[in-house]
Amino acid sequence: MCSAGTEKNEERYVHATNPHLEYMKEDFLYHFNLGTATHDLPAMFGDVKFVCVGGSPWRMKEFIKYIAGELGLVSPDGEYPNLCEETDRYAMYKIGPVLSVSHGIGVPSMSVMMHELIKLLQYAQCSDIIVVRLGTSGGIGLKPGTVVVTKQAVDTMFRPQFEQRILGKPVVRGTELDADLADELLECGKEHSEFETIIGNTMCTMDFYEGQARLDGAFCSYTEEDKQKYLDSAYTTGVRNIEMESTVFAAMCKLSNIRAAVLCVTVLDRLKGDQVTIPRDVFKRFEQRPQNLMGLHLQTSPSSDIGVFLSL
Template sequence: MAPGVPSEKKKKKIEEQSSEERAIRVPNPHLEKIKEDILYHFALGTATHDFPALFGDVKFVCVGGSPSRMKAFISFIAEELGIGSPGNDHPNICAGTDRYAMYKAGPVLSVSHGMGIPSIAIMLHELIKLLYHSKCSNVIIVRIGTSGGIGLEPGSVVVTKQSVDATFKPQFEQVILGKSVFRSTHLDEKLAEELMECGKELDQFNTVVGNTMCTLDFYEGQARLDGAFCSYSEEEKLQYLKSAYEAGVRNIEMESSVFAAMCNLSGLRGAVVCVTLLNRLEGDQITTPHEVLKEYQTRPQKLVGHLIKKHLGKQ
């Protein structure tokens, strides 16, 4: 078994934990020696902010690439939950930095993570510590975003079963002290099933479950023909994408692998919900009108909002 990948016995034990036992895990003994933990990229710190008072009631965290999209989500979910007055503005908790944006409405936290594995990994390190310092438990975290679909109509929403790398393996490679550590990228199966059920209940758009391929860049890593550089033919591109489809891949994005790995390490119940903006078997460039794309981007929000309302008994 690859280093860092939990055994089947350990995974089963984690899955069997009752909700009361789902505390945030931060397996770093060095943190106990730090008098003040400064979450630099959030402009927050344990000596300057009362984390339990600010965030102790958080039960749901939604993360996505764009600050504006995450602000739109918090406004949407606040209205769905009846928190505050319609049109009520939600201040950016991380206004002291321009790296990430964070918004809160009741038990829901909405955080931007930028684009790509390095950006979301930095954010998740600090977010997980924030939840830990806040003494949160039973937290569900969902990445909502956009992606390129494979064999799906644009506008389809993919609930990720597991994230795979560019060779279709369900693993995330983290280089630590010059050595490769491979971590599992399986996501919470029960949560994925709940989201699929929510899709059926909404019955507003096509919702599917499948593997998500996480790449290191937007162009060559995703077999696009329209980057500044390209060393392969269109036939080779299509053969690769068809192989991905045969391996269960239904969409491509750039953050799911490290997201899944860090959920597993911290004990967070995690899910990835992304809308497809195009079918990569039919092209590379996004030509859909802006207004249509704008509506597509609300679909993961609607699905996750429905899940949150069900969990809170707001249905």
């Protein structure tokens, strides 16, 4: 059975580092349609210990239903309402200490969601939080269906950093993820013999087509040989999959004192092609695999408060 680390010595609170928040009379989290003046955030979210985020609203609703069943925390009325139902930007679901939130596609969408999620968790006075991104990705040299636990989130130059422009100037932030949490999830992966789980670097791009060296976009200024050389170089540096959110996710979690991990299943081997052509039913089975690993981790984590909720 996989093990999830050592017992905590002291509470680790979420920390939004913006000093201006202290002087705001109220804060309306616009894209969640939740606010400090309109909602009792500590009452609604103060018991949250695990947050799982993923691109698709549908996938995150399916995840909360799956986790509810796995943990025996089924909603009394059988319904799992979207806590952000009055906005169409993101979806949010909760059962017990588990929060499930969609983040859309790409760095900008992830960034907006993470700003508001981090503030939400701070306003709710949450501590000892684990946040995990569950997603799909393109693999490099891997059999489709392989789950990659991210060791380092890197940019398109294979650097473990996230760079953005603030006030017109470049700001670079580190993208270190929690190594112990990654090891714990990798151990959980060994329990699922029907698919392989590996650890490797994840490359985050700003685009699905040219940014990922695809040949099938509307524009392409490089050759197939150029593409292969680039992907081979990525593999040599330790990159095993490609997606579009991991660097900003890792950077923001690090800044906020949050333990974080990224779990992505590969849906194709980019060394063999560019288009995702697997049947829809196979795709759905693949995208459940990160959920399965997270479910196992939740059930076996000695440092979590899941056992408290199961005994109530």
